[in-house]
Amino acid sequence: MIRLAADTAHTKKVLRPGPSLYPLPAVLVSCAGEVDGVPRRNVLTLAWAGIACGEPPMVSVAVRPTRFSHGLIVSSGEFVVNVPSVAMCRAVDLCGNLSGRDGDKFALAGLTAAPASQVGAPLVAECPISLECRVRHTFSGGSHDLFIGEIVAVQADEAVLDANGKIDIVKVDPLCYGGGFYWPLELGRRLGDYGFSRK
């Protein structure tokens, strides 16, 4: 290990290693597959999701192998990342506290399954944005398996598009999760546009 000369003495408290990254999105991941020859659909809540690549566009989701959804994603090789709005907080919490093993979570959470355009897994109709994904890589880190899915289609509600047909994040009103709580993003205040520091 090479230690570079520092500008200051050490000032921060060293904590034990953990997933201390904020903010995290709270998303609903929908999936479908066969369990003992019976077709099943499911939806679970994830906070450990992120963009993994731009070209081709890819998203990563970290799923514990014990989740009912894990087997469905492995067997189908597909999943959909649905971005819920703040108004869907209750359904998001429910889908993260019940297992699809115990029943159809779409029905239990009052969510509507809609057809995707490129994958067999359903979308969550109430979510303003849905990313349809095909699994390209799987990395087993330990407690979680990381599925890296290529985004093969994006579906968006017209209500969250701006005049140029682009997704307006303020209209989406996405939900965040951190420190054991759900949070809205404070989107009313713009701090600067991309690259403003160089202008």
Ligand SMILES: Cc1cc2nc3c(=O)[nH]c(=O)nc-3n(C[C@H](O)[C@H](O)[C@H](O)COP(=O)(O)O)c2cc1C
């Ligand atoms: C806010 C929140 C975030 C969560 N994030 C994850 C996650 O990133 N990975 C994961 O495997 N489980 C996560 N969970 C737990 C699963 O959603 C939960 O165990 C769910 O019941 C699994 O559903 P299933 O068995 O139907 O697949 C989260 C739960 C909540 C409420």
